[in-house]
Amino acid sequence: MKHNQRIQELIQSLGLLAHPEGGYYKETYRSVETLDGEQALMTSILFLLTSENASNFHRIQSDENWYFHEGSPLIVHVIGESGHEQKQLGLDLSAGQSPYHLVKKQDIFGSEVQEEGGYSLVSCAVAPGFMFRDFELFLRQELLDKYPQHEEIICRLTEE
Numbered sequence: 110m111k112h113n114q115r116i117q118e119l120i121q122s123l124g125l126l127a128h129p130e131g132g133y134y135k136e137t138y139r140s141v142e143t144l145d146g147e148q149a150l151m152t153s154i155l156f157l158l159t160s161e162n163a164s165n166f167h168r169i170q171s172d173e174n175w176y177f178h179e180g181s182p183l184i185v186h187v188i189g190e191s192g193h194e195q196k197q198l199g200l201d202l203s204a205g206q207s208p209y210h211l212v213k214k215q216d217i218f219g220s221e222v223q224e225e226g227g228y229s230l231v232s233c234a235v236a237p238g239f240m241f242r243d244f245e246l247f248l249r250q251e252l253l254d255k256y257p258q259h260e261e262i263i264c265r266l267t268e269e
Contacts, residue, residue, distance in 0.1 A: 112159075112180075112226055112227055112228055115180075115228065116157070116159055116228050119133075119157055119228075119230060120133055120157065123135055123155055123157075125155065125157055128156070128164075129244075129246060130164050130165050130167045130219070130244075130246055131158065131162050131163050131164045131165050132156055132157055132158040132159070132162050132163070132164055133156070133157040133158075133162075134154045134155060134156045134157070135154060135155050136152060136153070136154050137153050137154060137155055137232070138151070138152060138153040138234075139151075139152045139238060140152070140238065144237055147240075148237050148238055148240055149237070149238030150236060150237060150238060151234060151235065151236040151237070151238050152234070152235050152236075152238035152239045153232060153233065153234045153235070154232065154233050154239075155230065155231075155232055156230075156231050156232065156233050157228060157229070157230050157231075158183060158220060158221070158222050158228065158229050158231075159222060159227070159228045160181070160221070160222040160224060160225050160226055160227050160228070163219060163220065163221040163222070163265070163266055164219050164220040164221070164266070165219050165246060165247070165266050165267055165268065166186075166188070166217055166218065166219040166246075166247045166252060166263065166266045166267055167217070167218070167219065167244060167245060167246045167247060168215060168216065168217050168218070168244075168245045168247070169214065169215075169235065169239060169243050169244055169245070170214055170215065170243040171214050171235045171236060171237050171238070171239065171243065172211060172212070172213055172214050172235070172236055173211070173212045173214075173233050173234070173235045173239075174209060174210070174211050174212075174233070174234045174235075174236075175198060175209060175210045175211075175212065175220075175231050175232070175233050176208065176209050176231060176232040176233075176234070177198040177199055177200060177206075177207075177208045177209065177229065177230075177231050178230045178231060178232065179229075179230045180222070180227060180228045180229040180230050181199075181222050181223055181224035181227030181228060181229055182197050182198065182199035182201070182204075182206055182222075182223045182224065182229070183197070183198040183199065183220055183221070183222055183223065183229035183231065184196070184197050184198075184220060184221055184223055185198060185210055185212065185218060185219075185220045186218060186219050186220065186221070186262055186266060187212065187216050187217065187218045188217050188218075188252070188256055188259050188262065188263070189216065189217055189256075193259050193262060196210045197223070198210055198220075198229070198231065217247065217252070219266035219267075221265065221266065247267060248267060248268065248269070249263060249264060249267035249268065249269050250269075252267060
């Protein structure tokens with residue numbers, strides 16, 4: 110129950126909105142400098158995920174650096190030709206967690222909160238800046254056709 114109160118407090122006090130890939134977000138920075146008059150050099154968001162609301166598998170065309178702030182440990186999953194990689198974000202360095210992680214452009218990735226009933230508050234900085242036109246959300250069958258060996262994680266982090 111305590112986590113539910115904190116989740117609602119964060120959504121309300123930070124003005125977070127539902128994100129298409131899952132979770133809640135708010136853009137906190139968009140540089141005025143652009144690459145082409147349209148795409149910002151960098152953008153940043155606050156991003157809140159819960160154990161019931163994961164970030165589904167998607168891909169963007171820019172590097173994305175994740176920074177852990179509070180809550181339960183978060184696992185960032187990357188799938189591709191080289192397999193399935195997992196990076197645990199959190200503040201317990203002795204348990205192998207890291208307070209940050211870089212997801213490289215064009216990687217297919219998603220993330221989930223490790224603790225049942227938990228939440229994770231992170232920031233994501235994207236360079237060049239995030240644009241929804243570069244955002245690709247994957248459907249389950251699309252990934253299963255390409256990476257059948259990763260069925261378990263694909264089924265957890267996709268919609269049918």
